[in-house]
Amino acid sequence: MEILENLDPLLKTFWYIAVPASLIFVVQTIMTFMGADATDGIEADFNGDFDGTDAPFQLFSLRNLINFLLGFSWAGISFYGFIHSTPLLILAAVGVGIVFVLLFFVIIRQVQKLAEDNSFKIVNTLHKTADVYLTIPEHKTGKGKILISVNGSIHELDAMTEHDRIPTGAVVKVVKIENNNILIVETI
Numbered sequence: 001m002e003i004l005e006n007l008d009p010l011l012k013t014f015w016y017i018a019v020p021a022s023l024i025f026v027v028q029t030i031m032t033f034m035g036a037d038a039t040d041g042i043e044a045d046f047n048g049d050f051d052g053t054d055a056p057f058q059l060f061s062l063r064n065l066i067n068f069l070l071g072f073s074w075a076g077i078s079f080y081g082f083i084h085s086t087p088l089l090i091l092a093a094v095g096v097g098i099v100f101v102l103l104f105f106v107i108i109r110q111v112q113k114l115a116e117d118n119s120f121k122i123v124n125t126l127h128k129t130a131d132v133y134l135t136i137p138e139h140k141t142g143k144g145k146i147l148i149s150v151n152g153s154i155h156e157l158d159a160m161t162e163h164d165r166i167p168t169g170a171v172v173k174v175v176k177i178e179n180n181n182i183l184i185v186e187t188i
Contacts, residue, residue: 010089011080018073024066064101071100124150125157125174125183132159136166136185146172146185159183 004012075096076089083089125148136144136159144166146159159172160182166172176184 008080010086011077014073014076014080014093017069018077021066021069021073025070028063028066064104067100067104068097070097072097118151118153120150120153120155122157122177122180122183125155126177127174129171129173129188130157130159130183130185132166132168132170132172132185135168136161136172138163138165143182146183148174148183157181157183159185161185163187 004015007015072093076093079089079092083092128148128150130146130148132144133147133156134145136142136146138161140160140162143158143160145156148155148157158181159174160178161172162184163186166185166187171188172185173188174183174185178184
């Protein structure tokens with residue numbers, strides 16, 4: 001790299017960090033869009049995740065290192081002509097590198113909010129209305145069946161009542177759940 005030979009050592013260092021970090025960043029971005037970046041491929045010798053918190057990923061990872069180096073190096077190159085104090089320039093570059101990592105955290109958190117959990121959970125039936133599909137015998141003497149919509153899907157579930165018999169076609173409301181699989185309903 002003959003272009004970099006005549007530069008000040010600090011500026012040359014920023015360039016030597018910026019070029020490989022940018023190339024790795026481009027490769028990571030392409031792999032992300034191809035769906036090939038399930039992990040960084042590097043295991044740390046220490047546990048850098050936030051156990052007990054809702055942080056979406058590890059703090060110390062190759063991706064975060066590249067994000068930091070990208071912000072650090074390009075900020076150093078950009079501010080080199082404006083900030084003449086070396087310690088202040090390095091401090092500003094470190095600050096921008098940290099902002100890049102934090103910005104990545106925020107972006108990932110927002111993307112994760114787009115994820116939707118549509119798995120069926122019986123607790124989601126509480127206080128919802130349903131149609132009786134098979135007659136429900138009185139006073140918990142037997143089970144009937146109801147059709148209930150949860151998260152846009154219709155489910156056929158066992159149901160009982162603590163009151164009088166409920167005929168097929170009646171509209172009921174789920175009031176309790178017993179044994180994690182039987183709904184207790186009452187007529188509306």
